[in-house]
Amino acid sequence: MGKPLRLLVTCVPASIVLIALFVYATRSRFTGEVTRIDNNQDQRKVDEHDVQEGVALETNSIALEGSLMVPSHSGKDDLRSNSTWNPCTFDICFNLEKCPFTHPFATYVYDDLLTSSSNENPFSPQLLVDVLKETGSYTSDPTKACVFFSILWNRESERENVGHLEKKIHSLAQWGAYGENHVLVELSTDQSPGRSMLEGVSTGKAIIARSVISPAKLFSTGFDILLPPLRTAEADSMDLLSPLLPVSRETFIHFHGEHCPHQHPGPGAITPEHIRSLQQLLKGKERVDIQLQCQQPATGKTKGAKEGQWMLCGDQKSRLELCSKSMFSLVPSPGGPNAGTGVGIYTRLIESLMCGSIPVVVGVGVLPFDEVIDWSRAGLIVPSGRYSDILHILRSVSSGDIQNFRLKGRHLWYTYFSSPLRVVQIAVAIVRSRTLHPPPPAPHFLGKQLLYSCPPPQADYLSFLHQ
Secondary structure (H helix, E strand, C coil), X not given: CHHHHHHHHHHHHHHHHXXXXXXXXXXXXXXXXHHHHHHHHHHHHHHHHHHHHHHHHXXXXXXXXXXXXXXXXXXXXXXXXXXXXXXXXXXXXXXXXXXCCCCCCXXXXXXXXXXXXXXXXXXXXXXXXXXXXXXXXXXXXXXXXXXXXXXXXXXXXXXXCHHHHHHHHHCCCCCCCCCCCEEEEEECECCCCCXXXXXXXXXXXXXXXXXXXXXCCCCCCCCCEECCCECCCCCCHHHHCCCCCCCCCCXXXXXXXXXXXXXXXXXXXXXXXXXXXXXXXXXXXXXXXXXXXXXXXXXXXXXXXXXXXXXXXXXXXXXXXXXXXXEEEEEECCCCCCCCECHHHHHHHHHHHHHCCEEEEECCCCCCCXXXXXXXXXXXXXXXXXXXXXXXXXXXXXXXXXHHHHHHHHHHHHXXXXXXXXXXXXXXXXXXXXXXXXXXXXXXXXXCCCCCCCCCCCHHHHHHHCC
């Protein structure tokens, strides 16, 4: 009896220890299970929140905090018009809510033109409409569009009552109250007048893409787009290009133009007296080609040019022929408080790139596509206050710099200005880049094999090599 009792007393503490260990293990297991359930619930809440954010992003219903909201105009009187002018910025006048990142960049084109074209123009406006549709971002559903394009031609014969044109613009189907996300494309050629068709027209919050800035203040830098005038040459553009070598040419500087007098030329205006003074400085030292009266003015310039502007002389073929013989081409500013800039300035600029003559741009503040082009690499940009030193500036340009200017100018011409197709594509790309949308993917095509394009060797030839 004594021995079993001792065994029982000895075993009791071990049993208690086993029970305690079992209770501890069970409790730890239960606690871990509760913690895992809590973590799963927290993760489920995070997943639900992410799903809700994804749905909100897909439906473009994300609401910004009050401190992040972009201020906008509240009244029509504050918008851009001829009487009250407040320059637009992309943050204020463009509605990015119509351009969500979850959808591709889409453009809608109005098929109805605001002004018709003439038979003398070698371009069909419908062709340019088709170009917009072929940019890879066209949509036929206006409710899915981010940007709306409308086209008008700058023609003196089509100039109509300001109120009538304004009514036609405001009656566009998707215009709304202020024309948000609209782009009014005013096409011009070197035959176009020196005035814009949109002078005095209330354009609201629409982006204006045109070649004429008149008056100069009616241009919102960073919002509006300055287009180059479309070329009117019927021949192939490549046939009109001049060779880039040799570096030296027959004449040192070239300029042909006729000035429309201005009673009160503003600061920075380049007048005939300025050009004559340059001609006198170069007399007997360098050969120059300067004419200040046109024997054959460009068609439509005398009637349409504004005061202070320089008219073009002759047609494009004759101008390119003279330009190709000169090392430098003068591109003067019209100056004047309301002169603005016309198609003549930009026609001289583009033609100088074509003929390999270095453009000397004096006093011109805005250049075509300067948002994406560094013009200082293709020509000399001279402030009007430095005009008195222009001779020293020209003579300081080395032969290597001249060749670099020509190569860069030829590249710019071919990439941006060689055809209406490229001009319209660049304008669309500028608007798209402002919205931070990526460009459309490049189309896939099968290229030619450069290496190992010969047929494989025959078996008898291989056996001959192993002998």
